[in-house]
Amino acid sequence: MTKPSFVYVSYIATTPEKVWQALVDTDVTRQYWVGPSAECARVNVSDWKPGSKWEHQRVDGTGTVDIVGKVVESAPPRRLVITWARPKDADDVANHSRVTFDIEPQSDGLVRLTVTHADLERDPQMLDGISGGWPKVLSNLKTLLETGRPLPRPAAAA
């Protein structure tokens, strides 16, 4: 494996099952996953079986697909590995980056969620977008799972 481009860690007072559900269940995902400029929620759609495709879709009525990829590894509720690409690169595996979600229960009732994004070097623009996106998504996810409430949206997304 090449050196990961980004590693993000969040400690969340919840269970591994709930973290897993938040990643794959669109009803949960739409409550915390916002796009880069928070204009609308996003969901990840797949049957989450190894080899299956997955799509990162906007929840704004258009169903626009911003990111696509394949499920590489799916071991609920501990580990999910997916590839990550622009839709135009769907069949060009050389341009896919790789995202790994590791969900580890800790002794103190917390769950450690680690998101590792690797092989992003080929796409500097994607690299820029993602460096701002993951911390926001993970911070929102923690708030949702610990309080049951998504973060209030800014009144104006500007």
Next chain:
Amino acid sequence: MPARSSDIDKVFKALADPTRRRLLDLLRAESGQTLTALCAHMDMTRQAVTQHLQQLEEANLVAVVWQGREKLHYLNAVPLHEIYDRWIGKFERSRLGALRTLKNRLEGDDDDKA
């Protein structure tokens, strides 16, 4: 609550030191650095850098990945976002943004260094 208060305390304490903020800046400029690579930029002993990194790790501001025998350090911005949401996000973002743009322009600093 986005985070337990003791976690938030650790983040603020970690950020209160200029050396540790410098380490975070170095990791933001280039993620996944070894201790040796970081020490090359720091005018202090390797042991002192190790201690600062340890504090950053405990505050979860630095995440660590082992690759073979190399320990790689990453800036973990998630706790910063929690602070942002808790302490800044509720204020008027657009006005703060306008003030910052003005400050950057007056100081001739277009770079997002703040």
